[in-house]
Amino acid sequence: MTNLTEEEKDFFRREIFKERPQEACQDCGGIHFGICPRIRRLVLVGEGQSVGNRVEVEYWPQGQYDDSDTIYPGDVWSEEKAVE
Numbered sequence: 001m002t003n004l005t006e007e008e009k010d011f012f013r014r015e016i017f018k019e020r021p022q023e024a025c026q027d028c029g030g031i032h033f034g035i036c037p038r039i040r041r042l043v044l045v046g047e048g049q050s051v052g053n054r055v056e057v058e059y060w061p062q063g064q065y066d067d068s069d070t071i072y073p074g075d076v077w078s079e080e081k082a083v084e
């Protein structure tokens with residue numbers, strides 16, 4: 001996504017929220033590409049029936065992670081309301 005302008009990124013993020021709001025991150029509540037920037041440490045089950053399930057999640061404290069590439073539902077909807 002490096003060749004996209006900020007405007008284009010915003011557009012795509014907004015479309016994602018409209019089309020697939022269920023894909024919002026369960027950890028930070030926003031939508032971003034790749035792994036959640038809020039996660040500091042993640043331990044998953046490595047084998048057995050519940051492989052891939054979370055054992056332990058550790059988050060960075062609020063304000064101590066880079067979420068500049070994350071868009072939150074509040075960003076999208078408040079902007080839209082402002083336009084109306």
Ligand SMILES: [Zn+2]
Pocket residue numbers: 025026027028029030032035036037038
């Ligand atoms: Zn996230």
